[in-house]
Amino acid sequence: xxxxxxxxxxxxxxxxxxxxxxxxxxxxxxxxxxxxxxxxxxxxxxxxxxxxxxxxxxxxxxxxxxxxxxxxxxxxxxxxxxxxxxxxxxxxxxxxxxxxxxxxxxxxxxxxxxxxxxxxxxxxxxxxxxxxxxxxxxxxxxxxxxxxxxxxxxxxxxxxxxxxxxxxxxxxxxxxxxxxxxxxxxxxxxxxxxxxxxxxxxxxxxxxxxxxxxxxxxxxxxxxxxxxxxxxxxxxxxxxxxxxxxxxxxxxxxxxxxxxxxxxxxxxxxxxxxxxxxxxxxxxxxxxxxxxxxxxxxxxxxxxxxxxxxxxxxxxxxxxxxxxxxxxxxxxxxxxxxxxxxxxxxxxxxxxxxxxxxxxxxxxxxxxxxxxxxxxxxxxxx
Amino acid sequence: xxxxxxxxxxxxxxxxxxxxxxxxxxxxxxxxxxxxxxxxxxxxxxxxxxxxxxxxxxxxxxxxxxxxxxxxxxxxxxxxxxxxxxxxxxxxxxxxxxxxxxxxxxxxxxxxxxxxxxxxxxxxxxxxxxxxxxxxxxxxxxxxxxxxxxxxxxxxxxxxxxxxxxxxxxxxxxxxxxxxxxxxxxxxxxxxxxxxxxxxxxxxxxxxxxxxxxxxxxxxxxxxxxxxxxxxxxxxxxxxxxxxxxxxxxxxxxxxxxxxxxxxxxxxxxxxxxxxxxxxxxxxxxxxxxxxxxxxxxxxxxxxxxxxxxxxxxxxxxxxxxxxxxxxxxxxxxxxxxxxxxxxxxx
Numbered sequence: 165x166x167x168x169x170x171x172x173x174x175x176x177x178x179x180x181x182x183x184x185x186x187x188x189x190x191x192x193x194x195x196x197x198x199x200x201x202x203x204x205x206x207x208x209x210x211x212x213x214x215x216x217x218x219x220x221x222x223x224x225x226x227x228x229x230x231x232x233x234x235x236x237x238x239x240x241x242x243x244x245x246x247x248x249x250x251x252x253x254x255x256x257x258x259x260x261x262x263x264x265x266x267x268x269x270x271x272x273x274x275x276x277x278x279x280x281x282x283x284x285x286x287x288x289x290x291x292x293x294x295x296x297x298x299x300x301x302x303x304x305x306x307x308x309x310x311x312x313x314x315x316x317x318x319x320x321x322x323x324x325x326x327x328x329x330x331x332x333x334x335x336x337x338x339x340x341x342x343x344x345x346x347x348x349x350x351x352x353x354x355x356x357x358x359x360x361x362x363x364x365x366x367x368x369x370x371x372x373x374x375x376x377x378x379x380x381x382x383x384x385x386x387x388x389x390x391x392x393x394x395x396x397x398x399x400x401x402x403x404x405x406x407x408x409x410x411x412x413x414x415x416x417x418x419x420x421x422x423x424x425x426x427x428x429x430x431x432x433x434x435x436x437x438x439x440x441x442x443x444x445x446x447x448x449x450x451x452x453x454x455x456x457x458x459x460x461x462x463x464x465x466x467x468x469x470x471x472x473x474x475x476x477x478x479x480x481x482x483x484x485x486x487x488x489x490x491x492x493x494x495x496x497x498x499x500x501x502x503x504x505x506x507x508x509x510x511x512x513x514x515x516x517x518x519x520x521x522x523x524x525x526x527x528x529x530x531x532x533x534x535x536x537x538x539x540x541x542x543x544x545x546x
Numbered sequence: 547x548x549x550x551x552x553x554x555x556x557x558x559x560x561x562x563x564x565x566x567x568x569x570x571x572x573x574x575x576x577x578x579x580x581x582x583x584x585x586x587x588x589x590x591x592x593x594x595x596x597x598x599x600x601x602x603x604x605x606x607x608x609x610x611x612x613x614x615x616x617x618x619x620x621x622x623x624x625x626x627x628x629x630x631x632x633x634x635x636x637x638x639x640x641x642x643x644x645x646x647x648x649x650x651x652x653x654x655x656x657x658x659x660x661x662x663x664x665x666x667x668x669x670x671x672x673x674x675x676x677x678x679x680x681x682x683x684x685x686x687x688x689x690x691x692x693x694x695x696x697x698x699x700x701x702x703x704x705x706x707x708x709x710x711x712x713x714x715x716x717x718x719x720x721x722x723x724x725x726x727x728x729x730x731x732x733x734x735x736x737x738x739x740x741x742x743x744x745x746x747x748x749x750x751x752x753x754x755x756x757x758x759x760x761x762x763x764x765x766x767x768x769x770x771x772x773x774x775x776x777x778x779x780x781x782x783x784x785x786x787x788x789x790x791x792x793x794x795x796x797x798x799x800x801x802x803x804x805x806x807x808x809x810x811x812x813x814x815x816x817x818x819x820x821x822x823x824x825x826x827x828x829x830x831x832x833x834x835x836x837x838x839x840x841x842x843x844x845x846x847x848x849x850x851x852x853x854x855x856x857x858x859x860x861x862x863x864x865x866x867x868x869x870x871x872x873x874x875x876x877x878x879x880x881x882x883x884x885x886x887x888x889x890x891x892x893x
Binding site: 328 | 551554555558561562565712715720721722723724741810813814815817819820822823824855856857858859860862863865866
């Protein structure tokens with residue numbers, strides 16, 4: 165992968181040297197090592213697939229520079245600075261963990277470089293000084309769709325167990341926001357750490373409230389831990405989660421215990437099962453082909469698709485920005501930012517994007533479907 | 547908190563504690579023989595779990611690469627130091643011990659892999675593969691500074707842990723693993739559901755502690771180790787080699803950590819970096835035993851496990867805070883109640 169990148173950079177450099185045109189330079193940061201690497205590596209592969217899919221805009225070559233932040237916010241900050249000050253990038257894309265992404269955004273805002281975040285951002289940006297947007301579905305929306313499904317399934321008392329970190333907070337707060345007098349009620353707020361060896365105590369507490377359903381606010385492989393403990397304690401009820409659980413290792417580790425869990429996820433997860441009329445169907449299949457070609461492995465996760473959608477947003481904005489400014493200039497960065505923030509009805513593999521100043525997110529409920537784990541495979545549940 | 551819940555939590559805590567106990571005993575063993583507080587024990591346990599998972603998946607585990615790299619480094623260092631001392635006759639022996647033996651282990655694993663061995667054989671293979679790591683690290687890192695102060699050795703040990711975590715990512719990748727349960731039995735004890743895995747963990751902890759006790763009291767090697775622990779110089783005068791005693795201690799300690807890794811692999815997802823907290827909590831247990839007594843360390847580790855289990859029920863967000871806060875009163879009590887040894891005075 166490094167070799168490919170340096171090659172890309174080298175070829176890009178040669179092309180730049182031979183023509184008078186300036187390339188569009190994109191700085192991409194992801195976590196190839198550290199605790200975030202299990203999703204950071206897919207993000208990196210997604211960018212490779214996106215490069216495979218579209219490597220030039222209006223005849224301008226795109227030069228991609230990739231750096232590893234080791235899942236560490238301070239390294240992400242250094243990387244962002246290095247990319248902007250030394251490599252003179254026109255745009256930043258990154259990174260795998262929310263704390264690092266927020267750290268990068270600080271640098272992007274300070275140095276006035278547009279940034280496409282591939283991790284969730286929370287809060288309200290200042291519309292006049294907003295340089296970043298975020299691709300993934302916000303946690304609140306992810307949880308809202310799940311909560312709607314719980315209501316539809318006539319669930320009332322919900323037990324919650326999640327990570328003892330920001331992600332656990334996001335899912336819990338989203339679920340709390342969906343509480344209604346006649347609908348669901350979140351009765352527990354149990355937490356565990358990613359490296360914990362046992363969640364017996366927390367699960368006992370969850371089961372003590374006799375829940376109709378349990379909501380899991382974990383991610384990846386360790387999201388399976390509460391499910392295994394629930395089965396061990398003889399729990400027979402329904403379980404719900406979010407897209408953060410969707411990766412092959414979750415299915416492998418969860419095994420029978422994870423069977424039947426319903427999660428809200430981007431449509432790309434179940435691309436081949438979507439009806440032909442669905443906006444994501446054709447594009448998702450193209451993305452999968454590009455992914456296979458770029459990485460020689462089939463795509464199995466939803467994270468690489470965020471990188472791909474980020475790339476779509478960037479290339480469509482670049483097409484319009486190139487009409488007014490040249491890459492490598494301050495004007496181009498400003499134009500890129502304005503164009504990204506005026507994205508209209510752009511369909512990706514996860515969502516249809518509409519950005520405007522004053523909000524990080526540009527997705528709506530079309531961005532999510534409910535999928536259920538049946539015999540170890542995710543199936544579309546309209 | 548009803549009696550039922552308390553019983554379940556207690557059993558869960560004892561099972562967790564048993565895993566910590568194995569690592570804690572290994573920590574104490576190494577400390578008494580070599581004065582090194584071997585923080586990377588947790589990593590050794592995690593690597594064993596990852597090795598077993600790789601063997602289960604019929605892949606060549608990353609440990610092979612790790613062992614080969616370490617063996618080459620240790621061998622090179624040994625040969626250079628022998629050559630400097632002019633002891634050329636000892637070179638073949640060093641080659642045999644530091645290079646050929648680990649490579650033989652790797653070879654055995656590589657050959658056995660082709661026959662799809664059953665579970666018990668895979669466990670033995672994983673333990674065999676993990677055993678050389680700590681002695682080789684000892685040769686590379688600790689042997690050159692064997693006479694340094696405890697504090698320096700601890701600092702190096704922490705640095706070594708971070709190096710190992712990096713190597714773990716390199717050799718095992720970022721994803722967590724979980725192995726097949728060793729037993730699917732379950733039983734009811736006084737109305738509480740106890741899984742066979744818990745019983746197995748507890749049994750292993752007791753058996754290994756017992757074996758260690760027998761080893762130290764009834765075998766010559768064990769007595770030599772104890773002699774080294776009490777007084778390095780004195781043991782040397784009696785013809786015991788402290789370096790060899792250290793190697794044996796590391797081998798035994800790795801076995802303990804390896805067994806705990808094997809036991810923990812089916813009940814929890816293990817990542818390349820899961821070892822740190824495991825080692826740290828075992829260390830808290832060992833401190834309760836004053837880093838000197840095996841039963842004390844085992845009891846301390848069980849205590850940590852039980853407190854952790856109840857803390858996770860009472861306030862799951864503050865669980866680790868509660869466990870590590872234990873250290874402060876314990877250290878205070880230890881420092882007020884114990885006699886200072888000469889070495890500490892010197893430092």
